[in-house]
Amino acid sequence: MTGNQLETGMRSILIVLSGLFGLTLPVQAGETPWQEHLDMLQTRLVTTSADMTNSDGKPLLAWEAKLAPGWKTYWRSPGEAGLPVRLSQDAAEIDILFPVPERFELFGLETYGYSHTVLLPFRPHSTNEAGITVSASFMVCKDICVPFDATYNLPASALGADFSPHDIRVDAWMKKVPEREGDAGAGLVIDSVRVTGPVGRQHVVVDARADAMLTAPDMLAEVNDMVHFGAPRIKITGDGRSARFVLSAMTGKKPMDLRGKQIRLTFIDGQGNAIERMLDLPAK
Structure with missing residues (x-):
């Protein structure tokens, strides 16, 4: 067995074991710790492998939220209530690749956003040897609406790694992002x-x-x-x-x-x- 085959085999074993026993994969798995927000939701950043880095050398990341039952967070245009999720790096707003949202009714008002679990893909403005810091502001609503701010730090070792267990999940959410001008057009x-x-x-x-x-x-x-x-x-x-x-x-x-x-x-x-x-x- 070659070195590459052995490495691939070990990665596969790690993925299976992590699913069965909840093992923590090493840092190159590319994720920040979950942050708890008043039992309403958890958030973190996840990274993808070098295969999903674009031609400009920018890695593909995603802001992930797991919302408690009944709670919603918002699309870039939230509708008649709510505030959109916003991400920034060095005080410069990041262009989030928003997937198609769900329609909700809140207090008799029509809103647009996400429930349960959502991944919002994005590419950072830049990376450096120290890694990157991303700030987020977002609102969640159920019977009340609550705004939050959070900061996430990703080390350089987590960016553009050869392997990430999040590739498949992030790619699935990328497929929900509407194609923009210049893309294939989706028919x-x-x-x-x-x-x-x-x-x-x-x-x-x-x-x-x-x-x-x-x-x-x-x-x-x-x-x-x-x-x-x-x-x-x-x-x-x-x-x-x-x-x-x-x-x-x-x-x-x-x-x-x-x-x-x-x-x-x-x-x-x-x-x-x-x-x-x-x-x-x-x-x-």
Whole structure:
């Protein structure tokens, strides 16, 4: 048996033993200790192996949360209540690769976020010989809403290791992240977007299509923190691969004209595929 074969065999044994007996893998397993937050949730950072490092040399990490029953945390646009999860490094905000969220109702308000367990993938701004420090702020809600702050430290030895037991889990959550402009597109296309109705009672109408049949499609819309869109009215047309989404805009006490604004749309086909697109709403 070669040295590489022996090393691979030992890794496999460690993974099996850790699952059976709860053994702690060595530091290159790439995870910070769990942090407890008032019995509402636990959080930590996990790393992936060098195989998931991008062409810029940035490793793929994830913020992981295990929420107690009934507790929720939030997407980048939480809806009518809540605050989004935010990560930062050296006071600079990190771009989180947010997976498609769930829809919730909280105190009669519509919100978007995650329950049970969630991994939010991201890439740090930089790494150095001392490792990295990542700060997080997040809110959880159940009968009450509670904000938290946390700090996590990862040693350099945990970054870009040859092996991480978290690769499969992080990759599964990466598959839930909508494809952005320039990605393959997941067979989904947004054909048009327009604004109808008078200011204060405006709707955004989106026509979209897919390569396959649409099953339980959905559309999430974001303009800015002052605008909220509820669940869309959906009409599936043609051969079941096209749909029209009508999203009602709620802009609070001071009506806002959406025409000419930029909108971020997340189109979900109901079969595990989603895309995210930034579009300009027509000015007229």
